Amino acid sequence: MEAIKNLLFRMADDELIYGHRMSEWTGMGPIMEEDIAFSSMAQDKIGHALANYSILEKEFQTANPDKLAFFRKENELMNCQLVELSNHEYDFSLVRHFLFDHADFIRYEMLSTSSFAPLAQLSKKIKGELKYHVLHADTWLTRLGNATEESHARMQSALNELWNYALGIFEPSDFEAELIAEKIFDGEKVLQQKWMEKISPIIEKANLKIPSSSAPVYGGRKGYHTDQLQPLLTEMAEVISSEAEGTEW
Amino acid sequence: MSKIPLNTPVLDPRIKRVDLESTYGTTAIGENEHWISWEVFHQKKRGDQHVHVGIVHAPDAQLALLFAKEQFGRRLACVNLWVTKSSDIFSFSYDDEDIFDNATAPEKQYREASGFRVMEKINRYKKSKQKA
Numbered sequence: 001m002e003a004i005k006n007l008l009f010r011m012a013d014d015e016l017i018y019g020h021r022m023s024e025w026t027g028m029g030p031i032m033e034e035d036i037a038f039s040s041m042a043q044d045k046i047g048h049a050l051a052n053y054s055i056l057e058k059e060f061q062t063a064n065p066d067k068l069a070f071f072r073k074e075n076e077l078m079n080c081q082l083v084e085l086s087n088h089e090y091d092f093s094l095v096r097h098f099l100f101d102h103a104d105f106i107r108y109e110m111l112s113t114s115s116f117a118p119l120a121q122l123s124k125k126i127k128g129e130l131k132y133h134v135l136h137a138d139t140w141l142t143r144l145g146n147a148t149e150e151s152h153a154r155m156q157s158a159l160n161e162l163w164n165y166a167l168g169i170f171e172p173s174d175f176e177a178e179l180i181a182e183k184i185f186d187g188e189k190v191l192q193q194k195w196m197e198k199i200s201p202i203i204e205k206a207n208l209k210i211p212s213s214s215a216p217v218y219g220g221r222k223g224y225h226t227d228q229l230q231p232l233l234t235e236m237a238e239v240i241s242s243e244a245e246g247t248e249w
Numbered sequence: 250m251s252k253i254p255l256n257t258p259v260l261d262p263r264i265k266r267v268d269l270e271s272t273y274g275t276t277a278i279g280e281n282e283h284w285i286s287w288e289v290f291h292q293k294k295r296g297d298q299h300v301h302v303g304i305v306h307a308p309d310a311q312l313a314l315l316f317a318k319e320q321f322g323r324r325l326a327c328v329n330l331w332v333t334k335s336s337d338i339f340s341f342s343y344d345d346e347d348i349f350d351n352a353t354a355p356e357k358q359y360r361e362a363s364g365f366r367v368m369e370k371i372n373r374y375k376k377s378k379q380k381a
Contacts, residue, residue: 136315143311
């Protein structure tokens, strides 16, 4: 079933790469609790990636999750480009967190009624974690959007910078019609509509503005990436590649 | 053991603080310049009491709840958290600790619930339930 495999890879690769980007705040967060928050959300994301890779292995006899996570080439990864961008300052990471996690939350919510049982089960299992990720993002966005002139300006410019990448989350796959017909997933278009409806009032509450012109950054879902992904992949696989195959950890 | 005289010079900053007011004069603390202390109360399961577990520092209640979740809600079983401003807590002074003296004195044993003999009744009730 190529359609489901493609969906699982897109989701798993998003979570894996985004989880690693989030984890880069470990030890660097602006205050201790935020350091812990990003670190623990990073662990959740890697956990979600593992869950999706495990479904791939179990249901479609792919390689094991470690192999899928650490030994695929850059052009084999199907994550959207939004999640691979290097962190800058905290505003950038918070806005990305807000934009990505709302899409992630709604995607899993849609999958809770999927005809593909493993995804429906996973969706129910991680609902609470995703709810918290969104709550964390919303709290910061509205707080910093309304705090000082500087914090407002920083959040707005991060939103401007990330907006087109965020629209790239919803890059349609070649399997949209099939996923919808088989009642596996209602498709990226519906997801994007729901996402816009959900985030618009929160952005307004944060006193921020959605950029008026938009040009979605596509390519990630087909294996085209920015030059910021390869260094991350190299770093991620550094330890596992240094050991003989089959080393037990 | 003799008490250390109050005017003994100490270098520990927790004990001898710089007198900021006489050194720098009074300054007003503006909004967003200083975070507030919040007391955190943790509830293990529904129906249980919220139990005080510590404090967090945050600019508002929403962020205090987020920080409390990170600090106190990740490893223990938890269904709910409360936060309240530390400044909203009122307390007795430890100088008045003696007002609590004798609360457990033997001659006041009549105040303890142990004086009531109900165990027999409870056991009889339990037994009758088991039979039914």
